[in-house]
Amino acid sequence: MLRGQGLATDHKTRGTTGRIPFAEQAYNALKQQILGNVLPAGSQFLEQEIAERLNMSRTPTREAMVRLANEGLVEVRPRHGMRVLPISPKDMAEIYDIITALEASAAGTLANLELDKQTLKPLIDAVEEMDRALESDDLQAWADADHEFHSQLVGLTGNRRLINLIATFHDQGQRVRMTTLHMRPRPDKSNEDHRAVVDAILANDAATARDIHRRHRETAGKVLIKLLHEHHLTHI
Amino acid sequence: MLRGQGLATDHKTRGTTGRIPFAEQAYNALKQQILGNVLPAGSQFLEQEIAERLNMSRTPTREAMVRLANEGLVEVRPRHGMRVLPISPKDMAEIYDIITALEASAAGTLANLELDKQTLKPLIDAVEEMDRALESDDLQAWADADHEFHSQLVGLTGNRRLINLIATFHDQGQRVRMTTLHMRPRPDKSNEDHRAVVDAILANDAATARDIHRRHRETAGKVLIKLLHEHHLTHI
């Protein structure tokens, strides 16, 4: 659940005591290590191994594994432990289809809200940051700003379920995007697209906002998947 | 998440032995009881109570609770056990926004696939079933056929993540739809819309398919939410 929904991404509100439950520590640690490719795609670990690695018993470990499985980051098979799921081009197509649909819709929603420039500042800032990053040929900074833009786009809708969903699928594609970051052509078109989406939102033109954003993501998805095929990256 | 994603809706493939793990039994039973309003919105249960109710220990019970929480059906608060989450009009708006975006996109996807009438038969059948149900004033049958239509629509895309997502959010809105089923005006327009979506898909007109479906769901969502406000149903 995906992150499923609900608490999956949210930091579970906990009492005034600062203590973080082991189950959540395990979840956070494993997730970070999966996204950071410390636990690479395809790698497997028995419950016991993970528990030892995290200095806790199998119980909270298991709970974390269940949550990660619901989010689609790992697979749990009896007697084989937890396996970090590799992402195939087909998976990436599924992920992009979903992100495309949700973000395009979000862009339309924002356009209908008649927001002022002040409220959209986070979006505008992100676009400018992307420009700067491109100028200085800092692809990592560009990727960060790109993520910031897409994250703010859905964040401004205020739809918590939507925000969590986008985060979940962003995470699923994380490794693939990182792997291919330096294989892509310079993403100048991306920056243009983002600016056009912001303009459409400011003009309260929902149809255009949706359309541009959809095409933007569709294209990005196609480029990425083509790249995967060209480089024979069938399972990342 | 979802169901988060992944295994959430899928029946976990299990060995040739027919035995179903307690954790999964618990998940299935609780989910069924929540959707069927046997465990009504707002009701709370301690881990121990659920465990006793299901004739098992707290361990598999907890695992089921975690999964249900990830899917957004319940909330788990230390010392208060599991609480079946009530759905507010705002929740319903979030849910409909997501379903609308995803299904409209699915309709567009299908239109681009150049499918023949044979492949779309499940969709066409569902529309006809809805007609029959309306003629015989059988609202429950209509709701079932309506669900079948929407389920087939995303099913035909073959996108497993998408299919799971739609199922998750369908579940989240289940109680609300059932509660309001007999408060709605006769859904004649719905059947028209569905037919138009099928036509657009057959005509390989993605933009129209997306548009009609989006408007269809938007309208349905607005009608539903208006109904909730009129009847002061703030938490179902």
Next chain:
DNA sequence: CCTCAAATTAACGTATACCTAAACTTATAC
């Protein structure tokens, strides 16, 4: 009667124990 602190209770988070069955190893038959 009300307020706040101390004492008590109990729900949960976690660790551990246990048993079953799948995976692996060894042995036996051909």
Next chain:
DNA sequence: GTATAAGTTTAGGTATACGTTAATTTGAGG
């Protein structure tokens, strides 16, 4: 040497035990 069967190991599913801490109750002071 291969195939099958018996024996062994071990991972995981579940139950249970235990300590911590939040919630509740009790009681003292006003």
